[in-house]
Amino acid sequence: xxxxxxxxxxxxxxxxxxxxxxxxxxxxxxxxxxxxxxxxxxxxxxxxxxxxxxxxxxxxxxxxxxxxxxxxxxxxxxxxxxxxxxxxxxxxxxxxxxxxxxxxxxxxxxxxxxxxxxxxxxxxxxxxxxxxxxxxxxxxxxxxxxxx
Numbered sequence: 466x467x468x469x470x471x472x473x474x475x476x477x478x479x480x481x482x483x484x485x486x487x488x489x490x491x492x493x494x495x496x497x498x499x500x501x502x503x504x505x506x507x508x509x510x511x512x513x514x515x516x517x518x519x520x521x522x523x524x525x526x527x528x529x530x531x532x533x534x535x536x537x538x539x540x541x542x543x544x545x546x547x548x549x550x551x552x553x554x555x556x557x558x559x560x561x562x563x564x565x566x567x568x569x570x571x572x573x574x575x576x577x578x579x580x581x582x583x584x585x586x587x588x589x590x591x592x593x594x595x596x597x598x599x600x601x602x603x604x605x606x607x608x609x610x611x612x613x
Contacts (some may be wrong), residue, residue, distance in 0.1 A: 468489040480507040484575035487528050500576040513545050522582035523554045530561035
């Protein structure tokens with residue numbers, strides 16, 4: 466589970482009560498666990514706070530409004546995405562206009578990405594399976610010695 470320092474946790478708690486209208490609309494749907502995926506809102510991740518996070522598929526969902534249109538914001542977004550990639554977390558950016566214009570389509574896109582990531586993660590697990598037994602932890606004890 467990706468988390469952050471106390472400062473990020475405190476900010477995340479504050480931001481939960483100050484969600485934008487597109488975030489609020491999206492949260493009303495995501496909180497019902499569509500497709501069986503559990504989402505967290507305003508989740509701390511390092512020094513960042515993610516709009517939404519699905520831990521089972523390691524997906525961050527960012528609702529991008531007009532505040533993300535400037536060059537400085539683009540740089541901050543790129544730095545955030547780079548940090549998340551280093552933590553093996555993918556980022557899905559959803560325009561606020563898309564949420565407000567067609568909420569069902571936005572949710573469908575999120576679920577499609579979640580399902581694709583779930584399938585990809587499952588394939589990785591089956592490609593490199595965990596051994597069913599552990600190799601011997603050294604030679605057997607000598608006669609007269611007890612096992613630990």
